[in-house]
Amino acid sequence: MLIKAVRTFEKDQTKGDITKISNIAKERKMSNPRVVDGTIGALYNDDGHFFAFKSIDNVIDKLQDIDKYPYAPINGGAIYQTQVLQWVFGPFLARVVAEKHLAVCATPGGTGALSIALYHYLDINETLLIPDLNWPVYEHLAKEFGINVSTYHLFRDDCFNIEGFIEAADAIVKKEGKLVTIINNPNHNPTGFSMTYEDLYQLGDYFKRLEEENIPVVFIYDVAYIDYWDYQNGRKGLNIVCDYGKNVLTLVTFSASKSFGIYGMRLGALIAINQEEKVIEDFRTWSTVACRTRWGTPNRIALSIFNQIVTNKEDRDEFMSELKKAQELLFNRSDFFIRKVKEYNIPIYPYQGGFFAIIKVQDSLHLYEYLKDLDIFGVPFDSGFRLALSSMSIKDIDKTLIAIRQYFEIYRM
Ligand SMILES: Cc1ncc(COP(=O)(O)O)c(C=O)c1O
Incomplete structure (x- = not known):
């Protein structure tokens, strides 16, 4: 049978x-x-x-049983949440925190973050917008959830194709009254392309136009390769995308795989940013349940490594x-x-x-x-x-x- x-x-x-x-x-x-x-x-x-990384090995050697074996807090716990924001936003964190509402949840890698984000912001038969050159897992995730995928040519004359993005986005918005899109930046997989700050501002201008039409946008900013760009400049892009209008829920997906070389340990984060507390409160509610039901709790060892490395000066x-x-x-x-x-x-x-x-x-x-x-x-x-x-x-x-x-x-x- x-x-x-x-x-x-x-x-x-x-x-x-x-x-x-x-x-x-x-x-x-x-x-x-x-x-x-x-x-x-x-x-x-x-x-x-x-x-x-030898420094990671050294931290692993120092871990006590309590750092390795018990369940971890579902959303990563207060230390992880604070420190991951500090790591991802660096010098721009204070400004973002002062002006926006934020929430964080720990995930198994960037993949876990992308998975729950797509599942919770797109319904069956709604459409995800991604570039034609993309990490194939985006399409697999969409397919798994019965989500349609629409693509635009990433490049026009070897520059970010903002016109193509807008044309494809407008078509979705007209039909579905909302927009959900993923952009992997800087050091995009599979090309190694990084958008200019001007490209990111132009996206913001387009989203502003959508705000006037009362269209909500979920902007997923995948920063898996951010630490292989120079520190300050990689993060400047983040500073721009956090400033998008109140119709935009920015979801940053962070991967500790690449930044800390702990690919197999599975650690990452989904970070939500918006001007309105109620949008973030909704994120906190669904994400806690989503983490619990998908993978239970994050990997305790990976969390302990991250927390130790970023909080201990010597390490x-x-x-x-x-x-x-x-x-x-x-x-x-x-x-x-x-x-x-x-x-x-x-x-x-x-x-x-x-x-x-x-x-x-x-x-x-x-x-x-x-x-x-x-x-x-x-x-x-x-x-x-x-x-x-x-x-x-x-x-x-x-x-x-x-x-x-x-x-x-x-x-x-
Ligand atoms: C574009 C992109 N995003 C996210 C990820 C997520 O990686 P991980 O789940 O290991 O954190 C990868 C990994 O290859 C990637 O290439």
Whole structure:
């Protein structure tokens, strides 16, 4: 007897299936260490080993039973809530707190935050707006909840396509009387693109127009890669999006995976910001229940690590100097990558920094197969081929770009 799930998915194809491709690459690498694995969205050292923060290890060693085994508070507890706001907003927190109402809930990674946000602000058959180049999990989350997805071209002349955003948003607003959208910034996955402050102001102008029409907006600002941008500038964008009008509920999704290198421990946060306390009160009510029913409580060990690292000066200083090293590792790869794509005349989408970059190629599956035969792995997306600079040494990047240059010489149409 065939027993089928009531909510299921079509069988995944290779395009955008990061986990499947990553597993193929890992398997190959086990028998051949020369395999280039440009699929992993985590930071690796140039020697191919995972970039582990020693300061985090030291904190783990110091944890007592009470910090590890009991249930954690459902929403993360007061220390986590205060400290995560401090971490995410940095120098801008005081102003935001003075002018807005805020609430925080701890989640398993940024994914947990995105999941409950979409479930609670979009009904079945309502529409989520995202760019055409996106982290495929957004679409999977929407599908899981019976939410429709509408996309706009992320770029116009290699700049943020505000006109495309507005056109797609207007179509949704006209039909549904509300707008829910996700923007991943800075260091967007899969391109490495960062919006300018002007882009963020223009979004605000558009939302202001919606305010005049009494249209509510849920603006989900996914800052998963914020700590691989320079500290102050990455956070300036946050300062702008917190200033959107009273019709905008800004939901910031934070991921401790990338910032603290604790991917597998699953820690993040959903932060709600609005001018009206009653909007935030509603958020507090539903989010407490949502966390309880989805995952019970957050990961106690991850919470304890975060709380200790950010509140203890010695641990924090050690961590910050390691974070600087992690950033430099990535900045050096980025510099090299940008130099080489220019030299080899390889077309890419705008890349300012971060874990990923994407090659412009018409048939990304064809390029994927071509490179796979050379034991080089990246992820084919609909409109390009993604390389994870986070998991590739400079040597890997060089080898990969030489192969891609050859590919274009043979197949450029
Ligand atoms: C764009 C984007 N947002 C959010 C996340 C969430 O990551 P996590 O659930 O590990 O915090 C990721 C992870 O790859 C991502 O690429």
